[in-house]
Amino acid sequence: MPTDLAFLHDAYARTFDTVVSHVDRGDDGLGVALERTLFYPTGGGQPHDVGVLRWDGGSARVTDVRKQGDEVWHRLDGNGDGAAVAPPAGTPVHGEIDWERRYQLMRTHTALHVLCGVIWNEWGVPVTGGNMEPLAARMDFELDPTPEGFGARAESLVAAEIAADRPIQVSFIPRAEAVLDEALIRTKVNLVPESVAEIRVVDIVGLDKQADGGTHVRSTGEVGRVRVVKTESKGKGNKRVRIAVEDA
Numbered sequence: 001m002p003t004d005l006a007f008l009h010d011a012y013a014r015t016f017d018t019v020v021s022h023v024d025r026g027d028d029g030l031g032v033a034l035e036r037t038l039f040y041p042t043g044g045g046q047p048h049d050v051g052v053l054r055w056d057g058g059s060a061r062v063t064d065v066r067k068q069g070d071e072v073w074h075r076l077d078g079n080g081d082g083a084a085v086a087p088p089a090g091t092p093v094h095g096e097i098d099w100e101r102r103y104q105l106m107r108t109h110t111a112l113h114v115l116c117g118v119i120w121n122e123w124g125v126p127v128t129g130g131n132m133e134p135l136a137a138r139m140d141f142e143l144d145p146t147p148e149g150f151g152a153r154a155e156s157l158v159a160a161e162i163a164a165d166r167p168i169q170v171s172f173i174p175r176a177e178a179v180l181d182e183a184l185i186r187t188k189v190n191l192v193p194e195s196v197a198e199i200r201v202v203d204i205v206g207l208d209k210q211a212d213g214g215t216h217v218r219s220t221g222e223v224g225r226v227r228v229v230k231t232e233s234k235g236k237g238n239k240r241v242r243i244a245v246e247d248a
């Protein structure tokens with residue numbers, strides 16, 4: 001049974017109730033697939049959530065989350081007693097994500113969208129790659145050479161968009177419609193597999209629009225303060241920007 005990816009519809013939900021669909025005791029560790037989850041599985045440059053699963057008579061920490069096919073697997077570790085246990089298929093479970101970590105990732109992920117938007121508007125170059133951890137991230141751009149004063153200029157442009165407190169809207173649109181949208185074409189909507197009939201769109205209204213399955217905050221004002229920590233060359237036509245996200 002495909003796992004219902006509840007985080008796609010509500011990034012702010014922290015706890016949920018569902019049922020175990022499968023248990024795997026293989027080499028890769030003890031894990032459970034759930035019918036529904038709020039745990040984000042590693043993907044799209046965003047690392048997985050961690051947290052806790054509880055059920056009648058037991059509990060375990062969720063230490064890794066991965067999507068395999070259309071199911072989300074949650075790796076379980078014991079609570080310090082060394083003995084990991086897993087509830088059998090069909091068991092009702094209650095999940096709680098580590099909200100502090102998730103919210104930091106939501107702010108960081110959104111900061112990267114803001115950075116993409118301002119760099120496109122100012123220098124007209126697309127993103128070539130990126131990655132994030134809570135409150136720190138890097139993103140690569142097709143820049144060559146790095147413009148004079150680039151880091152400081154990018155930082156002040158990002159600060160202005162955060163101060164503008166732009167709303168961030170999530171919607172689901174048919175693929176046939178998404179591939180005609182200029183902003184989505186620019187952010188590589190064509191990389192979404194053709195088998196996906198409906199595209200999730202994350203729109204920082206007036207700034208940046210992407211086909212995206214990650215978790216983001218509701219408005220740019222929630223991001224906090226973004227510092228450009230470093231810019232480095234990763235070869236011809238590829239410059240890396242490192243950012244830190246701080247409380248405002």
Ligand SMILES: [Zn+2]
Nearest residue numbers: 109202212214
């Ligand atoms: Zn995103």
